[in-house]
Amino acid sequence: MTKQNVVLSDTTSTINMAITVAVTNSPFFTTTAQKPPAAPGQGGYITISRNSIMHNLEIGCGTRVNAWVDSMRASSPTHIKSTLPSLAPSKSAPPLSAQSSWISRHPSALDMFEQIIKASKGKQIVMFLDYDGTLSPIVEDPDRAFMSKSMRATVRKVARHFPTAIVSGRCRDKVHSFVKLEELYYAGSHGMDIKGPAKGSKYKKGSQPVFFQAASEFLPMIDQVYKALVEKTKSTPGAKVENNKFCVSVHYRCVDEKKWIELAHQVKSVLKEFPKLRLTQGRKVLEIRPTIKWDKGKALEFLLEALGFANCTDVFPVYIGDDRTDEDAFKILRDRGQGFGILVSKFPTDTSASYSLQEPAEARTLPNSWTSMVFFFFFFQLYFFKCLLI
Numbered sequence: 001m002t003k004q005n006v007v008l009s010d011t012t013s014t015i016n017m018a019i020t021v022a023v024t025n026s027p028f029f030t031t032t033a034q035k036p037p038a039a040p041g042q043g044g045y046i047t048i049s050r051n052s053i054m055h056n057l058e059i060g061c062g063t064r065v066n067a068w069v070d071s072m073r074a075s076s077p078t079h080i081k082s083t084l085p086s087l088a089p090s091k092s093a094p095p096l097s098a099q100s101s102w103i104s105r106h107p108s109a110l111d112m113f114e115q116i117i118k119a120s121k122g123k124q125i126v127m128f129l130d131y132d133g134t135l136s137p138i139v140e141d142p143d144r145a146f147m148s149k150s151m152r153a154t155v156r157k158v159a160r161h162f163p164t165a166i167v168s169g170r171c172r173d174k175v176h177s178f179v180k181l182e183e184l185y186y187a188g189s190h191g192m193d194i195k196g197p198a199k200g201s202k203y204k205k206g207s208q209p210v211f212f213q214a215a216s217e218f219l220p221m222i223d224q225v226y227k228a229l230v231e232k233t234k235s236t237p238g239a240k241v242e243n244n245k246f247c248v249s250v251h252y253r254c255v256d257e258k259k260w261i262e263l264a265h266q267v268k269s270v271l272k273e274f275p276k277l278r279l280t281q282g283r284k285v286l287e288i289r290p291t292i293k294w295d296k297g298k299a300l301e302f303l304l305e306a307l308g309f310a311n312c313t314d315v316f317p318v319y320i321g322d323d324r325t326d327e328d329a330f331k332i333l334r335d336r337g338q339g340f341g342i343l344v345s346k347f348p349t350d351t352s353a354s355y356s357l358q359e360p361a362e363a364r365t366l367p368n369s370w371t372s373m374v375f376f377f378f379f380f381q382l383y384f385f386k387c388l389l390i
């Protein structure tokens, strides 16, 4: 029996935790490894290998199916809340050494605020923001994950000072309809659908409009798999299939846990017919997407290039996100040695982000400059917002 340390992260739902899962041969999980060893947050978000799932479900091997359901369960706040202490110091539960060590490796962005501003001096800051769980609260109905007016006002302010992009797993049009800011860049479908502001941007060098769809040829297939999944899962109460244009989400947040295995089998039976699609896992969501090598990290690189910063040393990208899919972008920043990633999380989790956002109470001093103020209030809102999450 091989013991594998698998990190399951549900940042938005305050459910980040490291779980040691004993998995025999464990082909079930493939992790996007995040080196280097000395860097904070080695490890990665879990990608469920489609082949492994397909195989395991196909042969009806109880252990493998259970492993999948275990993974779904581990992304559940109720399970993790009860087992992992929050990063916030509490009277009843003094911080564990693991927690303090995590915080020392991923210090609060607020505590490091002055250093961050100093490091960005003379460079063009470019902001990348995840949507669900970062700008909007996690709610049961994905169609109602609205952004608050104050968050919108903050993002508007940020965009006035820096080129700003929303990078989301959602369909680009949908995330645009939630954010409602024309001046931003939007990268929907996990970065597979990128569009710049219709009126252009004062930051962009050159007049070419920014538009890129990395998986256009998959459109008919995604439509097909969406319809098949809707049909197949309709017998599972609470299951919701969301068409994100270049990918599909199967939500199980409202599905009775006893029915998760049934849902897993339904999804498997559909995916069997689509060998060019792969399956990954998000927050109480199974995400089906093309097998192309494109993710939020690639979208970040694409946008930096489109903005004219491809080989620049004077650019400072900042990516704020809370999900496993954001790790691809954090890793790019770490590898480039440019800017930094901020993980919004109440709990320790494996991450390539440099900094974290945990508690609003950490905000102590007000920085001086206007730019700093924008950052400060932006961070502060994210902190505050995070505390309201389920």
Ligand SMILES: O=P(O)(O)OC[C@H]1O[C@H](O[C@H]2O[C@H](CO)[C@@H](O)[C@H](O)[C@H]2O)[C@H](O)[C@@H](O)[C@@H]1O
Binding pocket: 130, 131, 132, 133, 137, 138, 139, 140, 141, 142, 143, 145, 167, 168, 169, 170, 242, 244, 249, 251, 253, 282, 283, 284, 285, 287, 323, 325
């Ligand atoms: O990259 P993101 O912007 O974070 O999008 C990832 C997924 O977010 C949405 O699902 C999540 O938020 C829902 C609303 O709060 C919640 O109900 C769900 O359980 C979460 O997984 C979105 O609906 C998905 O399509 C995105 O892939």
